Amino acid sequence: MDQELLRVSGLTRYYGSRVGCRDVSFSLWPGEVLAIVGESGSGKSTLLSLLSGRLAPTAGDVSYRDRDGRWLSLPNLSEADRRRLQRTDLGVVHQNPRDGLRMRVSAGGNIGERLMALGHRHYGRLRGTGLDWMERVELDPQRIDDHPSAFSGGMQQRLQIARNLVTEPRLVFMDEPTSGLDVSVQARLLDLLRHLVASLGLAVVLVTHDLAVARILAHRMMVMRGGEVVETGLADQVLDDPCHPYTQLLVSSILQA
Amino acid sequence: MNAPMISIRALAKTFTLHTQGGTRIRAFDGVDLDVAAGECVALHGPSGAGKSSLLRSIYANYRPSSGRVVVRHNGGSVDMTAAEPRAILDVRRKTLGYVSQFLRVIPRVSTLDLVAERLTAMGVEAGEAVARACGLLARLNIPERLWPLAPATFSGGEQQRVNIARGFVRDYPILLLDEPTASLDGENRRTVVNMILEAKGRGAAIVGIFHDDEVREAVADRCLHLTRPEEA
Structure with missing residues (x-):
């Protein structure tokens, strides 16, 4: 327990001569939730893609400690090993559930897909797991055979979360998971995420532009601007005692309801 | 004499407001304080003297500009001004309870x-x-x-x-209380005073801001007087 899960050092990505993100370094421990905040174009999504192994860095490294305690350098893994890791240990929750779901496959099929990719074939057990996860994300298990297109946005997002968590990953990347949802639906999803993250001991890297979401879900926070990290700290420190001019501007721009 | 539960040395906090022309506001300066187990220290001083900011700095919610805040934790000691985020969270979870003014x-x-x-x-x-x-x-x-x-x-x-x-x-070993009785009626205020006295009785070290003189006299062993610092 007392060792990092993820070590990131000097992580840099250029798009031609344009900076995606530059010289990002941090460590993440099991059970920790790190929020990356900043406005659009600040490099948050580039960083998330680099961290989850979906994009190759121009320089720097992302190392992940697997269940056997071995350190694996994500950019240097073979394609097959990286895919396997992405299915077993990592999860990605996209902002738009359509990017993370198979819309022409039933809800149960969506939940079972990662398990089947790992070689699970027993139909009854797959269905049982599907029903169990429908319930855990507060979806009506009777709708297990419905396609996601028949679900509301909030339900699709919960299905996407179930689809990711079914293989009990240790690290989940979330890209604006609540931002496309109505406020009341957002509150329900936040509550669900809070409980799942705590009960499963998940480590999470959460990209959001919503500082209130970051305060509720995150332990730590990293503020990005122009591809660089300008401030880090505990979430409540960064929000209550912001030091960098850009963070102060972000925090002072929050509307009070 | 046992080591104090909280030991604060030369603690200072200055805010720089970049969105307001770089105005610097000195919240407090040169604070030294030791608090023993079973002891309650009241922060006292006029509005704007930095009482709440000092409390928040002990909790590491604010990041002091200089000085240190050492708390006893898990049989060792942790400097809240320098510890890693997860070490601070561990102190908050096990050792340091904080009752803020607003829920x-x-x-x-x-x-x-x-x-x-x-x-x-x-x-x-x-x-x-x-x-x-x-x-x-x-x-x-x-x-x-x-x-x-x-x-x-x-x-x-x-x-x-x-x-x-x-x-x-x-039963947090250390409690930080920011105006815990401010909006309470007489009966509830007495309940809270009793809870604070019971916490002291079991050995909690307490730092608090108590606006109400009666409450302060009932629970505090001594006061730390803060004055409004000169403008930075």
Whole structure:
């Protein structure tokens, strides 16, 4: 327990001569939730893609400690090993559930897909797991055979979360998971995420532009601007005692309801 | 003499407001304070003297500009001004309870869960955590019909008592109390005074801001006087 899960050092990505993100370094421990905040174009999504192994860095490294305690350098893994890791240990929750779901496959099929990719074939057990996860994300298990297109946005997002968590990953990347949802639906999803993250001991890297979401879900926070990290700290420190001019501007721009 | 539970040396905090022309505001300066187990120190001084900022700096919610805040934790000591984030969270979870002036409500989380989660986070079994949370909410006169509700719609006094319940449901070795009785009526104020005295009795080190003279005289062993620092 007392060792990092993820070590990131000097992580840099250029798009031609344009900076995606530059010289990002941090460590993440099991059970920790790190929020990356900043406005659009600040490099948050580039960083998330680099961290989850979906994009190759121009320089720097992302190392992940697997269940056997071995350190694996994500950019240097073979394609097959990286895919396997992405299915077993990592999860990605996209902002738009359509990017993370198979819309022409039933809800149960969506939940079972990662398990089947790992070689699970027993139909009854797959269905049982599907029903169990429908319930855990507060979806009506009777709708297990419905396609996601028949679900509301909030339900699709919960299905996407179930689809990711079914293989009990240790690290989940979330890209604006609540931002496309109505406020009341957002509150329900936040509550669900809070409980799942705590009960499963998940480590999470959460990209959001919503500082209130970051305060509720995150332990730590990293503020990005122009591809660089300008401030880090505990979430409540960064929000209550912001030091960098850009963070102060972000925090002072929050509307009070 | 045992080592103090809290040891503060040369602590200073200056805010630089970049969005307002770089104005510098000195919150407090040169604070030295030791607090022993079983002792209660009241922060005293005019509005703007930095009392709440000092309390928040002990909790590492604010990041002091210089100086150190060493707390006893897990048989060792941790400097809250220099510790890693996860070390600070561990201190907050196990050692350092903080009752802020205002309750931060989380949508959909019930009053009972808000209080009980302080115990379950420490590994207390759910049933026992709920039982202890119920006992404390009852003692603080929160009507039972409110327990399953998120406290967003509660009155100021009710929210404050939920906050107090969160701070007292565990026996934190150190308690930081920011105006814990500000919006309470006489009966509830007496209950909270008794809870503070009981915490001292079991050996808690307490630093608090108590606006009410009667409350302060009842609970505090001594005062730390803060004055408004000169403009930076």
